[in-house]
Amino acid sequence: MSTSTPQKTWQKRQKDFFVSIIFGAPGGVVAGPPDYPNRRSGGRPAWPILGPSRSGSFRQATGGIVKFGLAFASSAGTDPESALEICRRAEAAGFDSVWGGEHVIRPARIASPYPYTADGRMPGDAETPIPDPLIWLAYVAAAAPSVRLGTCILILPQRNPLVLAKELATLDHLSGGRVDLWIGVGWLEEEFQALGVPWQRRGARTDEYVAAMRALWAGPEAEFHGEFVDFEPATCNPRPVNGDIPILVGGDTPVAIRRAARLADGYFPGTSDLETLARLIRELAIAAEAQGRHPDQIAVHAIFGAQMADPLAGAEQLAALGVERAMLPAFFFLGDGGLDRLSEFGERVVKPLAR
Template sequence: MKFGTFHFPTHYGIDIAELAKALEDRGFESLFVCEHTHIPVSRRTPFPGGGDLPDRYYHTYDPFVGLSFAAAATETLRLGTGICLLPQHDPIVTAKATATLDLLSGGRFEFALGAGWNAEEMENHGVEYHTRFKVMEDKIKAIKALWTEEHAQYHGPFVDFDPVISSPKPAQSPHPPVLFGGETDHTLKRVVQLGDGWFPRAGPKFEPAEGMARLKRIAEEHDRKPSDFTVSVFRAPPDAAALESCREAGIDRVLFDVPDEGRDAVLELLDKYAKLIE
């Protein structure tokens, strides 16, 4: 089982390049960054975690720019979005940004996706809440075409373009891994139909053994093998017993939370995490 981290990169937290280097030096496998393009002032949509929206949600860097700095500071660290709110992104621009990041990092990028929860945020991008999952599916299909085809074209319900040349192409073949966030059977169907991996959140909606059993069942229903897909547990608790349950269930990767704090506090926490995973 691999050990990585997720992080909301902000201007007042540890520098993302320094964080990436510190993770690589301590033997961590990956860094995934969260994103929100913006936060509407209205706050009509309640925070799913309850209470006030944490400050870091307002201040996240652009994930692809931030990960580019992390890539330049490291050599082996896997770099991912965790998660990219794909319905809020232009698919042609996103295909180029992610392909460029994958190429310049030497094939280290992973694309974890989600549809989002903040209705007014996605509305500002012209996306309706009730169609957000359909938009996400349409856009990732278009992006895959742009990643893999020399004269890519795509004609879907939300994305439509005639043959184009999109360059560069990603370093990874056929393309960077596509991971879907969420815990429901609907998510798992997207994983086996459109993805390369599952990106569930640790918590009451995900229990490792039960989750892996559901993945096996749904994969086999679609004539796929569970081993075709990676499983990365987001927000994994830094607890030896919980980590052992993930390992026994066959989880491929767990991701610990790195807070949006200064370098001294973060480096001290990374040292504690490193001792736990030894």
């Protein structure tokens, strides 16, 4: 698939944007993932692969990571064929899920500190497209009929929870029960102001919105009376195929961990640093038990970032910590030869670990 010059420029912006998000390059300088890519002669990436005996012992010892998700897949572009093709390739490579992020707007003037870069500046620029995640996922759903469709992330307090409950349930129903909802409370105050949504108490609003949506999904009839949501008995059909939609909570703050322990089906710490990840998983287990939940009820996801230097060893390390899904940023597979790298990663890493 040929790539136009404007599309290449846009993909470069996307790669810079997500490298900054995942690796937090200081001073706005994009550092790139450690040791990636290791290049052979001819410029092709050399994916480091462990020997068969190492892979086998990993499977016996830990059960392995058998799920790989393609995070920020919507960064493949708003070009219709590019969006479909990256999802087809991800499915063929053995990825179990594709994920799309969101921002409704990018304010021209931003005073809010971005939490994932050293200088506090939001990566990307005014020309960086961020497609609506639900519309994007609906568009690609039929192109990859076996993969799960996730938001990565959806800023829940900015949404109308009843409208969102209907949109998610409709997508879940039409896709055969494949939707995952990864939520966040938001960091960009100027975006909230533009949308007319109060910035204060957005965490409490998020918690209540989750409860209201789950009430509607449980059906057949629901009513809800809270601080932010109040409606009399009503129905909302179609409902999710499995009666609910899995909800993931991201973040590394004590508040985020408590929220995940209280209401989430999955937790995403947003780091690939093993020491930090281990600490956050321990804190999640303590918080879950305080809520009367077993930690195993909350599936842990982790960014597969620094692990790209040695993918099989990285997968082993994450599995040993109890991670159930490794999330690869799509920027690894953007640009010339990107889809071939995606297929190669599937053959050399994803599929061997699933055997």
